[in-house]
Amino acid sequence: MTTPAPEALRLEAALRAALQVAEIPGARVWPEGDALPSVRLFGPLPGKADHDALSVQAWLRRANTNGTAQDGGCSQVSIQFADVDAGHRLAEMLREPADRAQAAAGVLAQELKARQVGACVRGRADGRVTVEIPDPATEPAAMNLARALGASTIAKFLKLDVVEGAWEFTDRLRWLMIGVVGEGVTVDGRFGNEPRVSGIDIQMTPGQALSLVWRLK
Known part of the structure; x- marks a missing residue:
């Protein structure tokens, strides 16, 4: 999905800050140029024991976040966002605790x-x-x-x-x-x-x- 560069950069910064606050081991924000950045997880979300695409997808659904979780191999789960608002919603959820x-x-x-x-x-x-x-x-x-x-x-x-x-x-x-x-x-x-x-x-x-x-x- 093509996104204006300033919006993508703001989302990338918000996600990086949220991951730092949440202290999720090994989590990364993957910039996609003029597309929406994605989040790559190498460990479970805060307070969660499971680390797989299905459990992350269920968490996104409960959090009303319009995103897709996919297994990326090597214990990696990638989260792709449907739009900028979904990315910012995830950032808020990660920071909330x-x-x-x-x-x-x-x-x-x-x-x-x-x-x-x-x-x-x-x-x-x-x-x-x-x-x-x-x-x-x-x-x-x-x-x-x-x-x-x-x-x-x-x-x-x-x-x-x-x-x-x-x-x-x-x-x-x-x-x-x-x-x-x-x-x-x-x-x-x-x-x-x-x-x-x-x-x-x-x-x-x-x-x-x-x-x-x-x-x-």
């Missing part, structure tokens, strides 16, 4: 900062929001989070500078977070160079992140 996660992460980061919870908050390409909390034995972030959620005695009788105490604290924080935002949130201890917990990682959906913001207010 990361964009939603990043937006929720930004709101949560502000609320945690207001509660003196020093943490690294980010939205991931797969649509999850992560909160990286430093060592609860040396930094107050984890305890400040628990206090803000009404659990000021969460570390009672625990020695956070030893493995057993830190793991018990992590387990208590896990149950606290499940009670606050629901099932699906994960809370795991993080190991550093020493054989003890060096931090705590929390992962949740954007919706759960916003629920946490609501509870913290």
